[in-house]
Each structure stands twice: as structure tokens, then as C-alpha cells.
Amino acid sequence: MTGGHPDLSVDLGRGLVLPNPVGLASGTAGYGFELRRLIDIDRLGALFTKGTTLRPRPGNPPPRVAEVRGGMLNSIGLHNPGVEHVAAVYAPEFARWSVPVVVNVAGGSVDDYLLCLRRLEDAPGIAGYELNISCPNIEGGMDYGQDAAAAARLVAAARALTSRHLMVKLSPNVTDIAEVARAVAGAGADSVSAVNTFVGMKVHRGIRAPVLPGRGTGGLSGPAIKPLGLAAVARVRAAVRIPVIGVGGIMDAGDAVEYMIAGADAVQVGTATFVDPGAALAVLDGLRDAAPGLRARPAAALRGGTVPPAGVEPASTG
Amino acid sequence: MTGPPGTELLSDLGRARDEVGEVLEVQLLGGGLVEITARLPHLAATARPGEFAQLRAWQGVEPLLRRPFSVAWTEGDRCAFVLEAVGSGTRMLVALRPGDALRSLGPLGNGFGFDPCPARALVVSGGLGCAPFPLLVRALRRAGCPDVTVLSGAATGARLYPAERFRRGDGGVAVLEATDDGSRGHRGRVTDLVASRCDAATIVYACGPNVMLAALASTLAGLAGPPRRAEVSLEAPMGCGFGTCLGCALPVVAGGGPDAPREHGTAWALCCRSGPVMEVSRVAWPELLALPPAHVA
Numbered sequence: 001m002t003g004g005h006p007d008l009s010v011d012l013g014r015g016l017v018l019p020n021p022v023g024l025a026s027g028t029a030g031y032g033f034e035l036r037r038l039i040d041i042d043r044l045g046a047l048f049t050k051g052t053t054l055r056p057r058p059g060n061p062p063p064r065v066a067e068v069r070g071g072m073l074n075s076i077g078l079h080n081p082g083v084e085h086v087a088a089v090y091a092p093e094f095a096r097w098s099v100p101v102v103v104n105v106a107g108g109s110v111d112d113y114l115l116c117l118r119r120l121e122d123a124p125g126i127a128g129y130e131l132n133i134s135c136p137n138i139e140g141g142m143d144y145g146q147d148a149a150a151a152a153r154l155v156a157a158a159r160a161l162t163s164r165h166l167m168v169k170l171s172p173n174v175t176d177i178a179e180v181a182r183a184v185a186g187a188g189a190d191s192v193s194a195v196n197t198f199v200g201m202k203v204h205r206g207i208r209a210p211v212l213p214g215r216g217t218g219g220l221s222g223p224a225i226k227p228l229g230l231a232a233v234a235r236v237r238a239a240v241r242i243p244v245i246g247v248g249g250i251m252d253a254g255d256a257v258e259y260m261i262a263g264a265d266a267v268q269v270g271t272a273t274f275v276d277p278g279a280a281l282a283v284l285d286g287l288r289d290a291a292p293g294l295r296a297r298p299a300a301a302l303r304g305g306t307v308p309p310a311g312v313e314p315a316s317t318g
Numbered sequence: 319m320t321g322p323p324g325t326e327l328l329s330d331l332g333r334a335r336d337e338v339g340e341v342l343e344v345q346l347l348g349g350g351l352v353e354i355t356a357r358l359p360h361l362a363a364t365a366r367p368g369e370f371a372q373l374r375a376w377q378g379v380e381p382l383l384r385r386p387f388s389v390a391w392t393e394g395d396r397c398a399f400v401l402e403a404v405g406s407g408t409r410m411l412v413a414l415r416p417g418d419a420l421r422s423l424g425p426l427g428n429g430f431g432f433d434p435c436p437a438r439a440l441v442v443s444g445g446l447g448c449a450p451f452p453l454l455v456r457a458l459r460r461a462g463c464p465d466v467t468v469l470s471g472a473a474t475g476a477r478l479y480p481a482e483r484f485r486r487g488d489g490g491v492a493v494l495e496a497t498d499d500g501s502r503g504h505r506g507r508v509t510d511l512v513a514s515r516c517d518a519a520t521i522v523y524a525c526g527p528n529v530m531l532a533a534l535a536s537t538l539a540g541l542a543g544p545p546r547r548a549e550v551s552l553e554a555p556m557g558c559g560f561g562t563c564l565g566c567a568l569p570v571v572a573g574g575g576p577d578a579p580r581e582h583g584t585a586w587a588l589c590c591r592s593g594p595v596m597e598v599s600r601v602a603w604p605e606l607l608a609l610p611p612a613h614v615a
Contacts, residue, residue: 028558028563029562030561034331035560038331038560061569062586063554063555064567072383076564222379223382277336277560
């Protein structure tokens with residue numbers, strides 16, 4: 001129920017209808033249990049879970065986060081409880097929530113992804129999947145995101161396995177993000193989210209070394225990456241007809257509007273949640289206020305209707 | 319601890335609330351220590367000893383993240399925090415003036431345990447590690463602990479948190495001081511004072527630099543009669559403070575079942591969710607000491 005508010009729902013296709021275009025980005029909201037204690041996440045458009053892998057992963061050694069000007073670096077290393085725990089313990093809880101829960105799935109091999117998805121297929125409460133082909137912090141985690149053909153093979157295999165909505169989260173750490181977007185769309189992705197974090201480094205002069213351990217790099221997020229994210233979304237929007245979910249440095253409703261103008265059908269709020277757990281709700285409330293004249297499809301209306309409405313193109317089965 | 323990573327017991331986030339308060343006083347204590355008092359009614363009413371709040375006192379995105387601070391003491395609708403300017407966020411906090419707005423998300427984390435109340439409490443503070451202890455000392459006394467001794471250490475006398483601020487008017491609280499340079503109290507490490515004051519009825523509560531806490535752990539491990547329990551308050555570079563960024567990992571002894579995943583021979587626990595207060599036996603001390611100082615990040 002939207003109770004007198006304009007209908008801001010977004011149909012992303014294949015059964016995934018977001019009640020509104022504002023979601024919580026993967027890796028910034030866990031599996032929702034903590035934020036549920038702090039905010040009313042059932043008002044949001046979607047919850048994109050922490051990247052989930054076949055086996056539990058303890059994550060990377062600390063320090064895992066480092067603040068930089070206008071953003072932060074993270075190298076969490078896909079710290080997660082593994083798909084069995086998510087499917088058996090968390091998913092039944094998701095089924096009780098009204099916010100759609102999209103499980104972000106990560107892996108090191110096609111088999112990893114497929115076994116993970118297969119386990120989730122039996123689980124309730126899952127509105128769709130976001131294939132994480134772009135985690136910069138694990139060995140091999142970005143191979144699929146940087147290789148359009150490999151990404152297409154992965155998506156095609158996943159497509160054959162599930163009838164649930166299949167979103168692919170794109171890596172910005174590529175020469176041509178549009179090429180990867182086209183490849184995954186052609187292979188049967190229902191939507192794409194753009195973008196994941198940018199590889200970055202913070203160097204500490206005192207210790208004469210990078211702050212983050214290992215390779216010294218992490219994923220850059222926060223307001224510093226918004227212009228980069230906007231450019232990526234515009235590139236992807238021009239390349240594919242499937243819905244695009246914009247993510248990267250959204251701190252307020254104005255940022256979300258900019259992403260929609262650039263071509264996003266919906267958005268994810270990420271790092272802003274760390275600063276203010278209610279940031280995504282504030283973005284949503286701001287969008288409602290900013291869009292009183294809009295009926296459905298605020299994104300298309302913001303773009304002046306020049307972009308085809310989302311979800312009209314039947315996904316290829318690759 | 320036996321579940322997969324990320325499934326540790328949650329701290330009681332149900333009490334956490336984001337509130338905007340007002341700075342009442344900013345006191346320079348000497349040696350760089352600063353005590354900020356603010357009107358934060360929710361935090362004052364709900365914070366337990368050892369819990370922390372994520373503070374922000376600026377608009378915009380520079381710096382981006384909030385900064386975590388132990389609640390030093392509460393009185394009515396007022397709370398205090400003890401800090402030092404070491405980076406961009408803390409510099410802005412110590413520059414606050416009465417009347418400025420201060421935003422607090424809290425209380426967060428798991429605090430000190432004092433139920434059942436110990437017959438003897440030994441509070442070991444090193445430098446800025448004084449931060450959570452005025453609130454703990456008061457709580458211990460109100461819970462009926464007859465013997466509360468604060469062992470307060472710092473590099474120099476100027477950097478000692480004032481003894482009367484640990485006591486907050488309670489003459490029954492003993493404060494013994496130690497300084498590295500001998501300018502006040504015992505010359506040497508504060509942990510030197512622990513062994514002779516510790517018995518099976520004692521609970522030890524400690525907060526300070528990692529090297530001090532590791533020395534304490536080593537001292538306690540060598541005692542013929544170990545204390546009833548020992549708890550330490552730790553810190554880590556922190557993103558959110560409420561368990562979703564998974565950034566504030568600390569090395570802990572891999573104590574899970576046979577399937578508990580681990581890497582590098584160590585398991586990780588989140589400072590904000592499993593801590594900041596942990597049992598001394600849970601911490602993987604060699605691994606903790608191998609980490610760069612928290613403020614580097």
C-alpha cells in the first residue's frame with residue numbers, strides 16, 4: 001500500500017516488482033537483520049544481500065576498511081556464512097518480510113555459482129538473484145566481470161537453472177562496461193546493476209605502505225565515485241534494453257534522481273547507510289517529494305520518456 | 319561462536335537510536351585528552367558500561383564516516399566522551415563549542431559484564447583507555463561491588479585521566495596511578511600493578527593500547543590464582559558500527575566446531591558486534607599485536 005503516495009513501483013521483469021526504486025546495496029546491509037533493528041526496511045524497494053558464496057568465508061585480515069577523501073575503501077573478502085546457512089536459516093525469515101530480498105551470489109568458478117543458486121532455488125523468500133561477477137577483493141572474483149564471453153557463459157548457465165529474476169552486477173574495472181552489459185543481456189540477464197566498487201589504494205606515509213593488507217587495494221565507494229557511476233550507467237543504458245539499477249555514491253534523493261536521469265530504472269543506496277542507517281529511507285522520501293507529478297515509472301518520466309520503459313524486452317534465454 | 323562467520327550473537331541494536339544532541343562543554347584535560355559533554359537524552363538513558371556511540375558533528379562528506387566512542391559517563395540527560403585529536407574527525411570533534419549539534423547513533427556494541435557483581439573489581443586503564451570506565455565504576459558501585467580499584471596508567475602524568483573523574487564523587491573507589499616516565503605514581507607499566515591485587519574473586523576490566531592489553535593477558539595467564547574473569551575493550555577501524563559493513567574484524571581464537579572456517583589460523587570477530595568488550599581468552603593476542611595501529615586506517 002502506498003497510502004496516497006504516488007505509485008513508484010518498478011517492474012524489473014520476470015516477476016520482480018520493486019514497490020519503489022530504492023534498494024539497499026549488497027555489502028552494506030548484511031542480510032537485513034541488523035538494519036531491521038534500526039530502520040523500517042519493509043518500506044524499501046529491495047534488499048540486496050551480502051555476497052553469498054557456496055562455502056562460508058571468514059573474510060580478509062584487518063584492517064578491512066579505510067576512509068579516503070569523499071569515500072571509503074573496503075577489502076572485506078566476502079565474509080559470509082555460506083549458502084547453506086542463508087538458504088536454511090535466513091531465507092525463511094526473508095519470506096516474512098515485505099521488502100523483496102534479492103540474494104547476491106558470488107563465486108570463483110561457474111560450478112560455485114551454479115551450486116549456490118541451486119541451493120537457493122529451494123529456499124523461500126527470495127525475490128531474485130544478483131550475480132556478483134565483480135568483487136574486487138577475492139582471488140578470481142573479478143574474472144567474469146572483466147571478460148564478456150566468460151560473463152555470458154556464466155549468465156547463460158545460471159539462466160538455464162532458474163526462473164527467478166537474474167540481475168548481474170557489473171564491474172566498473174573494465175575497458176568497456178557496455179560490452180559486458182551487452183554480453184550478459186544477450187545471455188539472458190533480466191537486469192544489470194551498475195556499478196560495483198572501483199579498485200583503489202590508500203597509502204600511509206608513516207608506515208610507508210598501503211593501509212589495506214594483501215595487495216593493498218580495496219573497493220572504493222561513497223560520494224567520490226558518483227560521477228564515475230553516472231557515466232557507467234549512461235554507457236550501459238545506451239547499450240542494453242533491460243532495466244539498469246544505478247549504484248555508486250548515492251547520498252541523497254538528488255543523487256538518485258541524477259542516476260535516473262542518466263538511465264537507471266531503480267537505485268541502490270550503499271555506503272550512505274554506514275553514515276546514516278536511515279539514508280535509503282531518506283532517499284525514498286525525497287524521491288516521493290521530488291516526484292509528486294509523476295505517476296508510475298518515475299525513472300522514465302525523469303528522462304522525459306526518451307528511454308524505453310523497463311522490462312518490455314523479453315529476456316533471451318541465451 | 320560455533321556458527322558460520324557473520325552469525326555471531328548480535329549486540330542489542332534494539333536500544334540504538336540516531337539522535338541529534340547539543341554540545342554542553344568541551345574540556346581540555348591536559349596531555350591532549352579532551353572530554354566532551356553533550357545533551358543526548360536517549361544515549362544517556364540507555365547506555366551501559368563499555369557500549370559506544372557513533373558520533374558525527376559535521377555536515378557533508380568530509381570526513382565521511384562517523385567516529386566511534388565509548389560512553390564515558392552519563393548524568394541525567396547528559397553523556398560524556400573522552401577523546402584525542404588524532405585524525406580529521408576527532409579534530410572536528412575537539413573543536414566543538416557549547417551549543418553545537420552532535421549526532422549520536424547508539425548505544426552500540428556489547429559492554430562489560432558485572433552480573434553477578436564481583437566481590438572485587440580491578441579496572442585497568444591505559445591512556446585513552448580510560449574512556450569507558452567512569453560509567454563502569456559507577457555501575458559496579460551501584461550494583462554493590464565493595465572493592466573497586468582503578469589502575470590508571472599513561473605515558474606521562476599529564477596524560478593521566480584525572481583520578482577524581484574515575485571516582486565521580488565516590489570516595490570508596492581507589493585509584494592507583496602509573497606512568498612510563500615516572501612523573502606520577504608508579505614508574506613503569508600499569509600492568510605491573512595487577513598481579514598483587516588479583517584473586518579468584520576479582521573481575522578484571524581493561525582498556526588501552528593493544529600492547530598494554532596483551533601484556534595484561536600475559537600477566538593474567540602467569541598468575542597462580544587467576545581472576546574470576548577478565549574482559550578487555552578493543553578497537554578497530556570501523557565503517558558502520560552496527561554490523562553490516564563487516565569492516566571491524568579482530569583476530570580471535572578459532573573456538574568454533576570442526577567446521578568453523580578459518581584462515582591464517584585465526585578466526586575474525588567484528589569489534590562492533592562481538593565487542594568492543596571481549597573475554598581476554600577469546601582474543602588472539604599475537605595476531606592482534608601484528609596488526610597496524612587502528613588509527614593508521
